[in-house]
Amino acid sequence: MPHSKIYAIVLNEDKCNGCTNCIRVCPTEAIRVKNQKAAIIKKRCINCGQCLAACPNKALSGISDDLKSIEKFPYRIALVDPVLYAQFHEDVLNPQSILEKIQRLGFHMVYEVSRSSPIITDFTNSYVNESAALPLISSSCPAILRTIQIRFPDLIENILPIDSPAEIAAEMAKKELSKEKNIPKEDIGAFYISTCPARSFSFKNPVGRDFSSVDGTLSIKDIFLRISSMKKEDQNPEKDYLPPAFFPHGKAIGWGRLGGQSQALAIRGFLAVDGIENVLSILDEVEDNKLKLLWFLECQACTNGCVGGNFCVENSFVARNRIRILAEKHQAYAPTLEPKSYEGYTLQKEILPFDISSLDEDLSEALAKMEKINEVLETLPMINCGACGSPSCKALAEDIVLGYASLKDCIVLLKEKQ
Numbered sequence: 128m129p130h131s132k133i134y135a136i137v138l139n140e141d142k143c144n145g146c147t148n149c150i151r152v153c154p155t156e157a158i159r160v161k162n163q164k165a166a167i168i169k170k171r172c173i174n175c176g177q178c179l180a181a182c183p184n185k186a187l188s189g190i191s192d193d194l195k196s197i198e199k200f201p202y203r204i205a206l207v208d209p210v211l212y213a214q215f216h217e218d219v220l221n222p223q224s225i226l227e228k229i230q231r232l233g234f235h236m237v238y239e240v241s242r243s244s245p246i247i248t249d250f251t252n253s254y255v256n257e258s259a260a261l262p263l264i265s266s267s268c269p270a271i272l273r274t275i276q277i278r279f280p281d282l283i284e285n286i287l288p289i290d291s292p293a294e295i296a297a298e299m300a301k302k303e304l305s306k307e308k309n310i311p312k313e314d315i316g317a318f319y320i321s322t323c324p325a326r327s328f329s330f331k332n333p334v335g336r337d338f339s340s341v342d343g344t345l346s347i348k349d350i351f352l353r354i355s356s357m358k359k360e361d362q363n364p365e366k367d368y369l370p371p372a373f374f375p376h377g378k379a380i381g382w383g384r385l386g387g388q389s390q391a392l393a394i395r396g397f398l399a400v401d402g403i404e405n406v407l408s409i410l411d412e413v414e415d416n417k418l419k420l421l422w423f424l425e426c427q428a429c430t431n432g433c434v435g436g437n438f439c440v441e442n443s444f445v446a447r448n449r450i451r452i453l454a455e456k457h458q459a460y461a462p463t464l465e466p467k468s469y470e471g472y473t474l475q476k477e478i479l480p481f482d483i484s485s486l487d488e489d490l491s492e493a494l495a496k497m498e499k500i501n502e503v504l505e506t507l508p509m510i511n512c513g514a515c516g517s518p519s520c521k522a523l524a525e526d527i528v529l530g531y532a533s534l535k536d537c538i539v540l541l542k543e544k545q
Contacts, residue, residue, distance in 0.1 A: 136187055138165055144186075147516065151513055154407060156171060159516050159531070165178075174324050175429075176324050176436070189324030197343070202315045203316050204235065204297070204304060205236070206317055206318065206320065207229060208241075209381075211350065214446065229354065238296060243472075247289055247388070262424040265423070265426060266334075266335075267291050268426060269329035271428055273325075274407070276480050278407070282413060283478050286478060293319045294330075297339075297341045297342075320344075321347065322429075324437060324438075347440065377455060383433055385399050396421050397423040398425070401426075402427075403428045503527050
């Protein structure tokens with residue numbers, strides 16, 4: 128069964144019939160269909176997973192690690208996102224029970240990603256008064272960061288310069304386990320139970336840092352199925368585990384849904400937007416300086432936020448409501464946090480734009496190709512039907528000039544010649 132790896136996504140060519148549904152939903156025009164098979168222009172892909180949801184044949188799937196991969200480390204940490212709680216009805220499994228079951232899968236520590244959110248909130252509230260570039264744009268969604276690098280490079284300076292909740296939680300958990308067990312950090316592996324392919328990719332290719340503290344990802348779907356099949360009497364043979372500590376902080380749990388991060392801030396000028404197309408529209412307005420009174424912008428590529436990720440099981444609207452109920456239930460609890468320090472948690476490297484528009488390294492050649500693209504474009508019908516395998520007539524013109532396609536691919540022109 129042939130497969131081809133596309134960043135954090137796998138294409139099963141046996142299932143792909145070239146239906147073109149994927150090219151219609153791709154927000155960065157990263158997909159082409161040639162010879163009845165999908166193909167990806169890697170430098171354009173943001174790993175948002177829109178193509179996974181659109182494919183009727185399930186030919187595309189997200190990549191995550193197998194549970195056996197945790198055995199590479201003598202000590203293992205499971206990083207649990209609040210989104211996992213929302214996959215279960217609380218009458219069936221409450222958060223504490225879920226954490227206990229995860230630990231039986233072979234982890235020495237179960238650590239909630241939400242424990243990092245107060246640090247990010249404190250940093251944001253302090254940084255918003257210092258930043259000259261407003262609104263600040265949340266750095267929590269890796270698909271959005273890559274979108275900005277590709278399509279909105281002028282907004283890179285607006286990105287909140289702090290790591291994602293999972294990245295910070297991994298560092299916090301490793302410090303805690305290392306101190307508790309008196310073991311070197313290099314013997315500890317931190318594995319994030321991932322909501323989507325974009326997160327899986329982000330740890331292998333981190334933004335703003337040289338390397339990630341997250342050593343691998345396990346899909347929520349896989350962990351959900353394993354937990355659901357576990358019996359009460361199932362026990363883990365290991366004895367030196369730390370008991371899981373549930374961290375019932377309402378505002379932190381609320382980060383699992385759209386608006387959770389924004390609502391944790393003590394400012395009024397925030398906006399939370401979900402769905403990649405909606406995000407693109409808002410970023411256009413920010414780039415055009417139309418949202419002058421906005422201080423903070425929370426963008427999530429998936430509908431309803433991370434509860435809408437491709438690795439999730441439950442309907443995103445149902446899951447979002449469960450997160451809301453959990454957050455309200457634990458709202459009154461205010462945990463004691465470590466001293467406020469952002470050292471090691473802020474982005475240390477400059478975020479660079481991705482140039483996806485370059486037609487040629489030689490400027491004169493690039494200009495000549497641009498002129499040729501315009502000439503080809505004038506011959507095309509400009510109906511953007513996608514039947515040619517390119518997402519638009521402009522994209523087809525570029526593909527023709529770059530040698531990836533020909534005028535014969537245009538169905539409309541072929542019919543006109545008959």
